[in-house]
Structures are given as structure tokens and as C-alpha cells.
Amino acid sequence: MQAKQINGILNGTRNVLEGHLSLNVEPGNPTLEVNPVLSGQVSVIVGMTGKIKVDLILGMSQETTKMIIGRMFGGMEISEIDDMGWSAFSEFGNWVGAGCCTELSNLGFDVNITPPIINEGQSRFRSANQFISIPFQLDSHEIMIHISTQD
């Protein structure tokens, strides 16, 4: 697991949060060799295959999920997440995956992404490869970024 691949994925994710959703991202300290990782109340899983294989998981609270969906709907206040909201959140996963594709491709690692899977409910994720976990602080919200790569 190379630092530049990790940075590519973090930059791809950050570009979406900052560029598409106008959020302020403050990355925190990474934690290495985490396994299992906690899902958070809501998480979105994007897999990547190609020159490298990656599992990317973004874990967050229900409130943060609503905030993201609200921003995708142009600044709406979301009280309940309905089917349209979940569909938008899945599209958010696609945006992040596409953002990571671009960054990784620029680094010489062409990848394709799987359709995002949303996990709702507190659970634990494990992978054969250890995770590196980085918190992204977004003003009063937080997203945990979990990355597991395989060369």
C-alpha cells in the first residue's frame, strides 16, 4: 500500500466534498492497520479494480448523510431519508469513486469502480488487507475514510 495511492484516493474524495458540495475539509490524523473498522450509522462502499484493487468505505452519522443529500438537492433541509434521498446518496458514492478514478489515473493507476453499496446500521467491516482510516472534519460534521488496497 503506497502513500501516493492513498493520497490519490483522499484527494479524489476531498475534491468531491469541496468541489461538488462546497464543504470545508480538514483531514485528521490517519490510523494504520485497522481491522475491523466501525461502519458508522451510514456508510457507502466503493470497490475499485484495475492496476490496484481498492475498497473505499466512507462512514458517517445519519445527520451527516442528511447534510450531504441536502447539499446534493441544492441546500434542502432533509428530515427523513426517502428512496430519492438514498438514490442521491448512492450517486454521491459514484461521484467519490469517479473522483478517485481521476486522481489514481493521473498517478498511472487506471481503475474501474463498482456500483456503490450503502450500508445502513452499525456494523463492523473486515478485509483481508488492513485498513488505513482518516477522519475528514467538515465543520460540525465528520466522515471517516477507510481505505484498503491490494497491489
Added chain:
Amino acid sequence: MQAKQINGILNGTRNVLEGHLSLNVEPGNPTLEVNPVLSGQVSVIVGMTGKIKVDLILGMSQETTKMIIGRMFGGMEISEIDDMGWSAFSEFGNWVGAGCCTELSNLGFDVNITPPIINEGQSRFRSANQFISIPFQLDSHEIMIHISTQD
């Protein structure tokens, strides 16, 4: 979502359960357009990219997970799943992914698989594409197969 792709994935999964683990597989009736799907106590998620994109989720109880790990260890009785057990279960996910790759490739759909993610704990999975869910009865055990594809 074509029937032959679904059948390829079901056959790939079944080949592993029957061929590698000597289990008796009795497929049940499929349920269409499920979203979200329940994770079960333990599930393993394998993503596929290529000519088609697939999310494959195998959901089951802790007891069924232990039975599968025990068979991978040559017929051991597993009372607690430790790190080695989880690692074996992840490898089971790889076997299933590889089995599906072979079947899909025979049908003209070349795909690559992501490293399997294991989900531990009861949660719900959603996808932008609806799932088709098929129970596989294995004598006294059951695995729920959830497939979501995107052309």
C-alpha cells in the same frame, strides 16, 4: 439485468459451495426488486467490474459462517471466529468471486473482482440498482444471495 448473468453468478457461487466445500445446495425461489436487503449476522460483499458491473452479497448467520470456515479448515468445529477464521472467510469471498468470474467469462462477460469486504452485524444494504435475492439451502444452513447488476 439479464437472466444469464444472474445464472452465471449463481452457478459460480454454487460451484464453490459444492465443489470446494462439499455442501449440498438447494436453491430457493428468487425475490425480485429488493432494496434494501438485510445483511444477516455476517455477510461478504464482492464487487465486479468489466463488461458488466455487479455487487454480490452473501448473507448468513454466525453459525453458517462458522460452518463454512470449519469446512475450509478441513472439517474443524469452530466455536469462536478469530483473526485466522475471518481471514479464511475473506478467502471464501475470493473463491466465490473467482468462481463467478469463470462463469461470467464463459458467457462472454469478462470481469475483475474487488477484495471481499466482510460485514459483521445486522444492517441493511442499498444499491442504486435493485437486488435479486435467492436463498441457497445447505442442509440445516441457509445463505441469502443478493445480486445487483448494472450493464
